[in-house]
Amino acid sequence: MAKNEVTAAEAAAPKNNDADGSEQMNPWPVPKFHFKVTFGNVGVIDFQEVSGLDSEYDLIEYRAGTWQPWSTVKQPGLMKFSDVTFKKGMFKTDTTLFDYFMSVQMNVVERQQVTIELLDEAGATLFIWTLRNAWPLKVTSTDMNAQNSEIAIEEIVLAHEGLSMAQGS
Numbered sequence: 001m002a003k004n005e006v007t008a009a010e011a012a013a014p015k016n017n018d019a020d021g022s023e024q025m026n027p028w029p030v031p032k033f034h035f036k037v038t039f040g041n042v043g044v045i046d047f048q049e050v051s052g053l054d055s056e057y058d059l060i061e062y063r064a065g066t067w068q069p070w071s072t073v074k075q076p077g078l079m080k081f082s083d084v085t086f087k088k089g090m091f092k093t094d095t096t097l098f099d100y101f102m103s104v105q106m107n108v109v110e111r112q113q114v115t116i117e118l119l120d121e122a123g124a125t126l127f128i129w130t131l132r133n134a135w136p137l138k139v140t141s142t143d144m145n146a147q148n149s150e151i152a153i154e155e156i157v158l159a160h161e162g163l164s165m166a167q168g169s
Contacts, residue, residue, distance in 0.1 A: 030118065030120075030126055030127075032118065034118070034119045034120070034121070034123075035047075035050065035116060035117060035118050035119055036116075036117045036119060037050060037086065037114065037115070037116050037117075038114065038115045038117075039100070039112060039114050039134075040112025040113050040114065040134075041110070041112060042096060042100060042112075045086075045088065045096060045097075046088060047086045047087060047088045048087050048088050048089060048153065049085075049086070049087040050084065050085070050086055050087075050116055051084070051085045052082045052083055052084040052085050052157075053082075053084060053116065053129050053163065053165075054081075054082045054163075055079055055080065055081045055082070055163050056079070056080060057076040057077055057078070057079050057080075058076070058077030058078045058079075058080060059074060059075075059076070059077060060074070060075050060076070060077040061073070061074055062075070081160060081161070081162065081163050083137055083138075083157050083158060083159050083160075084114075084131060084134075084157070084158050084160065085155060085156075085157050086155065086156050086157075086158070087153050087154070087155045088153065088154060088155075089151050089152065089153060089154075090141075090142055090151075090152040090153065090154050097136075097139055097154055097155075097156045098139055098141070098154075100136050100139075100156070101136040101138075101139035101156060103136075104135065104136060109135040109136075110135070111133040111134060111135050111161075112133075112134055112135070113130060113131065113132060113133075113134070114130070114131040114134045114158060114160070115128055115129065115130050115131075116128070116129040116130075116131075117129075117168070118168075124168060124169075125168030125169060126167070126168045127165060127166070127167055127168060128165070128166050128167075128168055129163060129164070129165050130163070130164045130165075130166075131158060131160040131162070131163060132160060132161050132162035132163075132164070133160055133161040133162065134158040134159065134160040134161075135158065135159055135160075136156055136157070136158060137157045137158060137159040138156070138157040139154070139155070139156050139157075140154065140155045140156075140157075141154050142154055
C-alpha cells in the first residue's frame with residue numbers, strides 16, 4: 001500500500017477526530033430525566049415518567065367520481081390528542097392520585113390545566129407542555145409480586161382537550 005492510500009475502514013470512519021473527546025457535538029441534545037409536573041389546583045407532583053404528549057390530525061380523503069388520477073385527495077381534519085399517562089412511586093401517606101380520580105362524579109369533573117416542564121441542570125425551564133381542560137380518566141394502583149424487589153408504582157391517565165408546547169424563558 002502506498003504512503004497516501006487510505007484503507008476502506010479508514011475511509012468509512014467518522015471524520016470528527018474525537019478519539020480524545022476534545023471535539024464533541026455542540027450543543028448537546030437535551031436530556032429528558034429532569035422535569036416538573038404541575039396539576040392545576042393540586043400543585044407540583046413528583047412523577048417518575050410522563051408519556052403520551054402527542055397529537056395528530058384526522059385524515060380526510062376525498063375523491064370526485066370524475067377525478068382521473070384514480071386516487072384520493074388527502075387533507076387534514078380535526079386535531080386529536082392522546083391521553084397522557086403519569087407514573088410515580090407510592091408513599092405511605094400520599095393518596096393524591098386516587099383522591100383526584102375519585103373526585104370525578106357522573107357528568108361532573110373539575111377540568112384543570114396541567115403543565116409539564118423539561119428542566120436544565122440548574123432547574124430552569126427549557127420546554128413546557130400544557131394540557132388544557134385535563135381530567136382523570138383512569139388510575140392504576142401498583143401491581144404486587146412477592147418475588148420482585150421493586151418500588152410500588154401508581155399511574156394516572158388524563159384526558160384533555162388541547163396540547164401546546166413552548167420554549168422556556
